Amino acid sequence: MVRLIALEGRRLFRERVGWIVLLVMTIATVTAVVQGRAALHEQERGRAAFLTERAEADKAIAQQIAEATAETAPILPRRATLPILAPVPRLADFSMGRTGFENYATTIRLGLREDSLFNEVRLDNPEILARGGIDLGFVAIAIMPLLLVGLGYGVFTADRDSGVARAALAQGPAIRLLIARSLPRLAIVFAPLLLAAGWLLLEGPSIEHRLISAVGWLSVALLLGLFWWSLVLLVNSFRLSAESAALLLISVWAVVTLILPPLISAAAQVAYPPPSRLEQIAVSRAAELAATNAFENDHPELTEAAAERRRQAERAVEIDRQAEAAIAPISARFEDRRARQRSIVEMLSFLSPTLVAANAGSALAGTDGGTWLAFRSAASAYLAESKQALRAILLSDRPLTLSRYQALPSFRWQPPVKFPLTAFLYLAGLTLVIGAIAHRRFRNIELA
């Protein structure tokens, strides 16, 4: 068996297709590793810059507290700001997912509402975002299956085309032949992926649950590869020419990888249109105006009388509360529509194994929509909690001291670690079923 595998491997490289696939896979994985590391460093740098900014803001507010007078003390709670920062996703270098455009940090203060919590927009070039990037997830999900098709479309059909199929099967059991032909091909594709993942793990930062997530991520990627290989073997078991087998496999790849994911996304958006941010902006502002109902001074520091400042602080809190109450149903409707859209995308994603694997990979990486939604929910809850604390200080007779400022609640959130068992079982089940059918068909060919 080992000699047969070695023979098949030599034949593969003698025909040059092995070298070409290995070269393409190596270039793709090296690019993915470089880009993955760059993306991870960018995330780390951004967070470091945010923390530096925060340290300066803390120093500034501490100075203002120390220098506060009877006139300036009442407005200090309105000047206090608190940070919200999501930790670096566990495997942002494996699957970038939504890290390219989601906000991972924001600063909250009194007067900020849930609908404008993440208003500090990231400045990335939309032109670059529209093109997408290359990460290991992209290699595993889009490129690897196409290379497997290139390596395997003629694994048996080529023998049939050249009239040596019977002779090949006469050498021994079909399963032996298929294993011998499959292993070198799978090794050519899987080896660069495994090496790249290992390199990223060794070079990457130490993040909680990173190793276990990477193991899960690799399991999903390899399962997807095996699913495609079982499909390749099934198509090879049909009475087709190598050219027709290639055409059929490429068509399946195009439908499953290229067409279905954006089609599902578009269908979900038509069925449950994404909530309108523009409507939310307009309605929120109308509600805010209705709550304000009179002139609100946006520069409390320019008002000199302490009593007037106190009155304005009370008024600001009241306006904020009324606006929050008015906007709450709008935000609830907004979240409801988003949740419905999310559930339909999740349901329809089972039409495409590619999508299932991609979702599972980004969930393990902590860069999927669900993780960002959990972060946003945690941020909203923290906003409510800290505003309550700041309001209590603002409306009390006690000034904001350094100890009170430091005792304000801080944001602590860790992305949930959930192994995507459904996706794993779905991919494994599909692979086993298709592989079993292919095996049965080859047995029939062998017996015939």
Add this chain to the structure above:
Amino acid sequence: MSIARKDWLEFVRDRRFVVIAVMAIFLALAALAASWARVSAYEADRAAAQAQEWRTWTSQGARNPHGAAHFAQWAMRPLDALAILDPGVTPYAGSAVWMEAHHWNPARARQVEDAESGFDLGAFSVAWMLQMLLPLIIFVLTAASVARERERGTLRLLLMSGLSPGAVVRGKMFAAARVTAVLAVPIILACVIAVAMVGVADPVRLLLWCSLYLVYAAISATIALAVSAFSRTGSQAMLVLIGLWLVFTLLVPRVGASIAQSAAPVPSPALYAAAVADDREKQPDVFGDDAERFTAQVMRERGVARPEDLTVSIGGLQLEEDERLGNIVFEHHFNALDAIYHRQRAILRWFGTLSPLLAVQNLSMVLAGTSMPDQIAFQRQAESHRRRMVTYLNTDLIENGGGEEFDYLAGDSLWRSTPRFSYRPPSVANSLGQAAGDIVILLTWTVAAIALLLFATRRFTREAL
């Protein structure tokens, strides 16, 4: 012509071609329907939100003009009818700008943040379909065109029958053109009808957009034919073409984007905000340390000896001066950001020499009015409007708020007379001027594809000899 007729007959008899053609047209129609629904819903939302926004603005009641400048207005970006063909950068770019006092805000409300999608290789649209799927289909259908003749041994027979290699290639070319036309023309016609149904579109832009994709289809067909002419077997030609498609559509644009991003990195929001804040702090503070100097200068200019003799609002003048100073800093930082975007685009454009898709994408977005230069034009116009609006409000405070300062309240008439934002898209000539490099690259690809085919034809001559 007999070769073209024979090939065409083979295509028609091959059920795979019929199935693929029907599926492609069906997908294009689905993409058009989805885009139509998306753009119509967006435009309806925008019109309603903009109208409500104006109602809110004009019904503020009694308020200090500077309080109103803080409440401010929103500019919402309209989409042209051609946006149903190519969404371009719009899903990733902010669609609304808050035009508030003291701040030049970047655009917010990016559609991509609110769309649930797992893995996709682009927004589902007819442009995506023509950019990604059309070349794949052309490659798959025409891969065996010449190679199969060689594989069966009929190529030698054709050449021995007195046909020149050029005539064989011309015949194959006609057949490929017919196949491409059957695929592309119904899709493009559907696009024209859909655009006409959505609204009024610039016919020149639409015509150029349709021509662009016909050129792209022609480049794809020519490359496919040349590769087929070089290949020994049909399956070898198909594998090479699929490899080329992988490189052209999936690898090069993404590698280009990644390299552009690494070579010209965009600052993080925190760093950007910190840099702006630092520069603002270096400027005179007309409300703080420089207040006295500023008041003295105003008194000198107005010929009064005491601040209380001023008939205008000193607070209003301070605000206007603060805006002027702030705008210098914002202008500097936004120009620097634009320069980074320009650099990234220039780097990305170089990758157009490795794949015709990048030039096609750039031109398609430009013609659909959904390109990055269009987005920047929107943001710049919003900023110009912000300055006009804030100055208008400050002027009212300056002229009418003397003595009362921040206690002065303006009424509805001021809000109603405030200038309204309206976006004027760049002209076709302006847009195409920005994409001149892409036009050159696409022309180069056209010439290179023809040259490759001619080179393959010379190979026939050698075979004939």
